[in-house]
Amino acid sequence: MKKKIIRFTTDYYKVLTNHLAESGSDESFIYGLFSRAMTNDCMTYICKQLVVPDREELKNQSSVSIEPDQVYQALVYSLAFDQGLSILDTHTHPFSTKARFSGIDNHHGMANASYISANFPKTTEMGMIVFGRGFDNFEARIWDRKNERFEPVNRIEVLGSPTMILRYDVNDAKGGKDDPYARHRIIPGWKQGLLEDTKVFVGGLGGNGALVFESLLALGVGSHSGWIKACDPDILEASNLPRIPYARPKDIGETKAKIAQAYAKHRGHKTNVECYTEPLDDAKMLECIKEANVIIGCIDNDGARQTLNSLASRYMVPYIDLGTEIIPEDDKYESIGQIQVFLPGRTGCLMCSGSIDPSSAALDKMDDEAKAQYAQAGYVRGTNSTPTPSVLHLNGVTCHLAISQLVRMLFADGINGKEYLHYNAREASMFTASVDRNDNCPVCGRRGYLGCGDVREISLKSIIPPRPCVSRGIDSPKVGKAVELADNAENEDTRAQVEATEVIEAQVGPQETQ
Ligand SMILES: [Zn+2]
Ligand SMILES: [Zn+2]
Structure with missing residues (x-):
């Protein structure tokens, strides 16, 4: 089994944690779309887009529950399908300093994972992150289609300036008399x-x-x-x-x-x-x-x-x-x-x-x-x-x-x-x-391949996206029900949401879109 790693840039991580922290002692939620970097030992999921929900796109928000609105979820699923990206949802447990997925998280996570496995191409994987209070503790996992179970993610890398390496459940004892880096640490x-x-x-x-x-x-x-x-x-x-x-x-x-x-x-x-x-x-x-x-x-x-x-x-x-x-x-x-x-x-x-x-x-x-x-x-x-x-x-x-x-x-x-x-x-x-970003740069510009991972961004728009989808959340009355995209009213809703929802794109720096 390959090691699994989740990678954010510092700027994306800031947008993510700022959004999640806004809800204070209430749980919060956000979707991200991820490209992948596969090696012999490792699969790294690279955050390419964050889809920041508005207040009304989160439901049943309390100190012990949160749920994405189905239109928000539908938008994210179709963006992922169009671009062949993986979907990772992140939510918080502000009541905990050692975040662990709850039984309800497991239940809804598995339902969503099965849905994505059945309806999306193989490159679209499903994963979940939960952060506890302070964002210094987390649990994360990726659904393994073949074995039909979640595999743990033990490392979240926040790359850029500053860099952060978050490791699951690690409390390293550092220092001591023979510590060669004692003069650094002071x-x-x-x-x-x-x-x-x-x-x-x-x-x-x-x-x-x-x-x-x-x-x-x-x-x-x-x-x-x-x-x-x-x-x-x-x-x-x-x-x-x-x-x-x-x-x-x-x-x-x-x-x-x-x-x-x-x-x-x-x-x-x-x-x-x-x-x-x-x-x-x-x-x-x-x-x-x-x-x-x-x-x-x-x-x-x-x-x-x-x-x-x-x-x-x-x-x-x-x-x-x-x-x-x-x-x-x-x-x-x-x-x-x-x-x-x-x-x-x-x-x-x-x-x-x-x-x-x-x-x-x-x-x-x-x-x-x-x-x-x-x-x-x-x-x-x-x-x-x-x-x-x-x-x-x-x-x-x-x-x-x-x-x-x-x-x-x-x-x-x-x-x-x-x-x-x-x-x-x-x-x-x-x-x-300073070296400013040039929007027309073939490497890092809007049309470049910034954050594309292993596959150049491919458009599957000619293929009709699958119906979104099973909701995840707590005490959701609608769990398991599909949103009918065929319904005209829903369709218009979705389009309106596409315009209203803030999609933070790799090609457009978070600072520019905010
Ligand atoms: Zn939870
Ligand atoms: Zn460039």
Whole structure:
């Protein structure tokens, strides 16, 4: 059985919890539509839309009951059907600090799950979340069609700035005399536990990747329920030694990934660190990226950066890209470090900021034969085998600025307006800039594939949607009855509701629609 994980962006989670908290000591309810990211071990449900109900769309609201109105439910079900998305409902138990599904939740949940299984395509799954008071405790589950039972969700990931990892029923004892992170924990606002629960993917283990990798290990990133995964197919050469502090002369000829793995083991990280010799576009790396909570790109070609940028948008994973460049100018040189944080759904991506040159990205992605043809025609200026100048301290400053941005992003709502950071070593200067979302961006814009997960959004509108549906709720007199969409009056009602109900779309940031 695959592990099940639910993923929100920080902004969606805020909209969700604000709506639920509005009802105070009464229960509340909201539907979300989710795309999916499937890997060998894991199924992640990615919140793509929240359908926020109006007051009149919730019925029987009290401190122990809540029920979605049938028109609201019908709207959500048809949106899910049209887009092939999964339906997860979330409600609250404000009377509890250890939320558990009640017998009534079970009864209605199973009725709705059976209905969805019988009438919706296989990609539409059904799940439920219940939050207790304070939103720091929850129970969640996804219906397993084959075995006709609910499977537990033990992890809810809220990705972005700030990041939160909620784990089911966990009360970790932290600290102690031999705690290596004791000096971290005494920093006000420092979230060592969050670092340890976060899953970080590092693309590239060269001059920048090695320093990022070293810093992540030292910070204890991924050392509890998280992980660090990194990849680089390259072999260590003598000229790499001055920029990879943990590499030794006898490692020359070994892959950078193997050297990094040995270093992690040497530092006592045995199970939660994995370094791969596969290239970034390998299927195995795609699996890692889908499960990651943060992607850090330490690569110097636009093709690979374009790949990471697209995957970040598709799976709603924050992406930190960094690069350094030494530009010779006669007998002097300019040295530059750049870092960009892309928060899917909130900031612009690397295409929006112009950080990726589409034509050089296309060249990077060509095979050797095609590249040779282009080179012959004079289209390729340099090749990967041309050595580029680089030096440790420029990489060091840039990598630690990137780590600093990572910590700001994870701990506090602090990235806004400073997504882009530019360091000039010769001038000893730095400036920051914001990267706004461009609605026409093919990656993160309105028509892009933001939050689409494994399947590009497909329209099934030509197919008649099934009749919605069985209601869920408490003491509902209408449980089990279908809303007749064929009825004209109901139809008009539904249309009116479509206009009235606030549908928060991934393509339209929550801040814009509110
Ligand atoms: Zn309940
Ligand atoms: Zn973009």
